[in-house]
Amino acid sequence: MKKILLTWANGMLGTDFIKHFGKTFEILALDRNNGDITNRTSMEELIKKTTPDIIVNFAAYTNVEAAEDTWRKMNFDVNSLWVHNLAKLSAKHAIDLITISTDYVFDGSKKEWYTENDVCNPINSYGMAKYLWEQLAQQENPDSIIIRTSRLYGWGxxxxxxxxxxxxxxxxxxxxxxxxxxxxAPTYTIDLCEAITKTINNTEDYKWKILHFCNETxxxxxxxxxxxxxxxxxxxxxxxxxxxxxxxxxxxxxxxxxxKLINWSNIHLRxxxxxxxxxxxxx
Ligand SMILES: NC(=O)c1ccc[n+]([C@@H]2O[C@H](COP(=O)([O-])OP(=O)(O)OC[C@H]3O[C@@H](n4cnc5c(N)ncnc54)[C@H](OP(=O)(O)O)[C@@H]3O)[C@@H](O)[C@H]2O)c1
Incomplete structure (x- = not known):
């Protein structure tokens, strides 16, 4: 059974992941009470102490509107710098890393489906922070697996x-x-969690790759x-x-x-x- 360090576990996606797939893995679920998300030293201590096989990062600043002005700094702190830290630490300790990104890394001018190789050109602050996060994750830990999704709903x-x-x-x-x-395309969290579970169980197939997971339309x-x-x-x-x-x-x-994100992988959502x-x- 793989040991997962799950950061951060009490958002919409994290809650459904634990509820529906919590028994599939040994999960150390972090939330705000377990420490400062942006503090690399305390995170490194935690990694050394818990020796996870994989870090799965669900933490994000997700208020797209407030990210434009009032919470712009928070947006970049959590959505870019935080993943930079995680990527560095996962590379240093040879731990797999999965992070969740967004369709908002694209400018939306393409009429066809976006592939993972299409050029990113974010048009809002949240998308820009996520785009930076993708770049930093790939630079610091080339084995990182990046999952882009869109229009998430779930939990309750x-x-x-x-x-x-x-x-x-x-x-x-x-x-x-x-x-x-x-x-x-909308995406239901439980279906996405199932796709993430398959990815976690087959990390060797998806390292250094970007995956597009959203429901079929x-x-x-x-x-x-x-x-x-x-x-x-x-x-x-x-x-x-x-x-x-x-x-x-x-x-x-x-x-x-x-x-619209096109999914090239053999993991399909409903x-x-x-x-x-x-x-x-x-x-
Ligand atoms: N929602 C969408 O439509 C959508 C679309 C595309 C991609 N995504 C991506 O999918 C992933 C999951 O999204 P979601 O909708 O589940 O997000 P969410 O419900 O907003 O959860 C984000 C988590 O991050 C934590 N967090 C945020 N800022 C933090 C900070 N400064 N310190 C500690 N924890 C912090 C939150 O903690 P608290 O609960 O304590 O606030 C929460 O547990 C994210 O990466 C998101 O960007 C979402």
Whole structure:
């Protein structure tokens, strides 16, 4: 059984990983109470003490809007410097490393699916920090495995994700405006965790590689509006959904118009609708 140092375990992805795959591995799950995420010395002591086979990093600053201004420094501290430290330490102690990145490393100008070899050109601060993280991880530990994913949802109704946001808006509003011109693919955390588990069990096949893991969609991907429509349909709620453009839905952080990730690996995730229906049934 592989021994995993899981940093940080109580976010959306970490919680589902422990809940559904916790018995598959020996997991040392870290959270804010176990130490300072950016302190390399204390992390090195922990690594020496626990001697993990692999470090799986789920820690991230994920508020894309606040990363543009108020929490810009935090965004770079956690999303770039932190992984730099982890990559250095994992290389020094010969430990495998998996980190999670995002479709926001791309600018979204490509209309086809993005491959792992496509040129990155982030257009917001969160995407830039993640892009730096990818570069630093590969530079410091060329064996690092980078998993890019997109539009994550899971864990339960208390958590902030797109599905829960749409459901909560129903209770407060008669009409909800949703962006129709940004195409991508949603990803259910449990399906992603299963794909990560397969990666952990076969690290030799994926070292020094970038993997794109998101749920299967039709060729065009799906827009946030289509995603919301399906949520409404399955949950049986009669709120009026109105499609709008990115220009109408003003945000501080620009989002890529098209960020569909193509998966070259032999690890496949299921169709997005299957998982969405399953998730909504759990709420
Ligand atoms: N959510 C998405 O749509 C999406 C899309 C693409 C990629 N991703 C990537 O997928 C991964 C998992 O995302 P997620 O949605 O599960 O993220 P999340 O729920 O926001 O969890 C992030 C974790 O990082 C921890 N963390 C953040 N800043 C920290 C700090 N300064 N010190 C200590 N811990 C800190 C959080 O701790 P607390 O719980 O204590 O705050 C939390 O456990 C991330 O790498 C994310 O960038 C997410």
């Amino acid at each position: 109704k208390e958590y902030k994700n797109f599905v829960n946001t749409i459901i909560n808006l129903w209770t407060n509003r008669d009409e909800v405006k949703v962006v129709k011109d940004q195409m991508g 039709k060729d065009d991907g799906i827009s946030w509006f289509e995603f919301a429509e399906e949520i409404c349909k399955v949950a049986g709620v009669q709120t009026k959904l109105t499609p709008c453009s990115s220009q109408e839905f003003v945000t501080k952080a620009p989002r890529p118009q098209c960020s 169709d997005w609708k299957e998982w969405l229906h399953e998730y909504l049934a759990t709420l």
